[in-house]
Amino acid sequence: MTLRFASIGSGSQGNATLVEKYDTCLLIDCGFSFTQVQQRLARLGRRADDLTAILVTHEHSDHIRGVATLAGKCNIPVWMTPGTAAQIDISGIPKLQLFNCHEPFIINDLQVNPYPVPHDAREPCQYVFTDGDSRFGLLTDTGCSTPHIEASLSGCDALMLECNHDSGMLIRGTYPQPLKDRIGGRYGHLSNKQSMDLLSCLDCSRIQHIVAAHLSEKNNTPYLAQQALSQPLDCRPEWVGVADQEAGLPWREIV
Ligand SMILES: [Zn+2]
Numbered sequence: 428m429t430l431r432f433a434s435i436g437s438g439s440q441g442n443a444t445l446v447e448k449y450d451t452c453l454l455i456d457c458g459f460s461f462t463q464v465q466q467r468l469a470r471l472g473r474r475a476d477d478l479t480a481i482l483v484t485h486e487h488s489d490h491i492r493g494v495a496t497l498a499g500k501c502n503i504p505v506w507m508t509p510g511t512a513a514q515i516d517i518s519g520i521p522k523l524q525l526f527n528c529h530e531p532f533i534i535n536d537l538q539v540n541p542y543p544v545p546h547d548a549r550e551p552c553q554y555v556f557t558d559g560d561s562r563f564g565l566l567t568d569t570g571c572s573t574p575h576i577e578a579s580l581s582g583c584d585a586l587m588l589e590c591n592h593d594s595g596m597l598i599r600g601t602y603p604q605p606l607k608d609r610i611g612g613r614y615g616h617l618s619n620k621q622s623m624d625l626l627s628c629l630d631c632s633r634i635q636h637i638v639a640a641h642l643s644e645k646n647n648t649p650y651l652a653q654q655a656l657s658q659p660l661d662c663r664p665e666w667v668g669v670a671d672q673e674a675g676l677p678w679r680e681i682v
């Protein structure tokens with residue numbers, strides 16, 4: 428069986444991503460209520476009891492809102508950095524596992540390679556997953572790229588990259604100026620252009636899937652994100668997947 432991934436929903440209202448190999452099924456973040464998670468997992472043919480572990484990227488509510496309830500009800504271990512653990516209520520989490528975001532660790536059939544990112548949280552990280560053959564790289568909630576991010580994501584078989592906003596739409600939009608400054612700042616979120624520039628720095632020789640994620644509903648459109656990410660790959664915009672806030676993203680297999 429191949430390494431596969433899916434999104435149960437992506438955007439400022441809630442995020443959660445699935446990565447799976449054999450019986451190892453990891454949920455990255457859970458920004459949804461328990462009821463929502465159950466319904467959204469069912470769409471992908473999974474139940475909460477199928478989850479091997481939950482990995483958290485950072486403490487913002489669109490990523491952790493449902494973590495403690497889900498972990499508590501289904502007795503699922505939760506992995507996070509010490510900085511993230513210091514920022515949230517961990518009392519409901521039955522099995523808390525802390526890790527160093529510069530050191531890989533193994534959960535059953537998957538190796539997890541965390542890496543730090545610049546974002547306005549205490550100790551935010553993102554992840555690259557591998558089964559030894561294929562690599563899936565996940566990156567959302569970062570204000571800018573770094574050489575370490577580029578090194579971490581280079582050579583992946585599949586990528587899910589934040590395309591939070593179109594800079595022009597953000598500037599012209601109705602958000603208050605401090606919020607615009609935060610989103611567009613070095614500890615905010617990646618624009619379509621920043622994500623495109625990052626992708627053009629990566630070794631994409633193995634790439635089978637590229638998915639745009641964490642799109643702003645106010646300051647972006649799926650097509651603008653697809654257009655941006657298609658340019659470095661010289662592919663049709665439609666070939667770029669989009670992880671939707673409501674619909675998520677169906678399973679994608681790395682072959
Ligand atoms: Zn977020």
Ligand SMILES: [Zn+2]
Nearest residue numbers: 485487546568
């Ligand atoms: Zn965030």
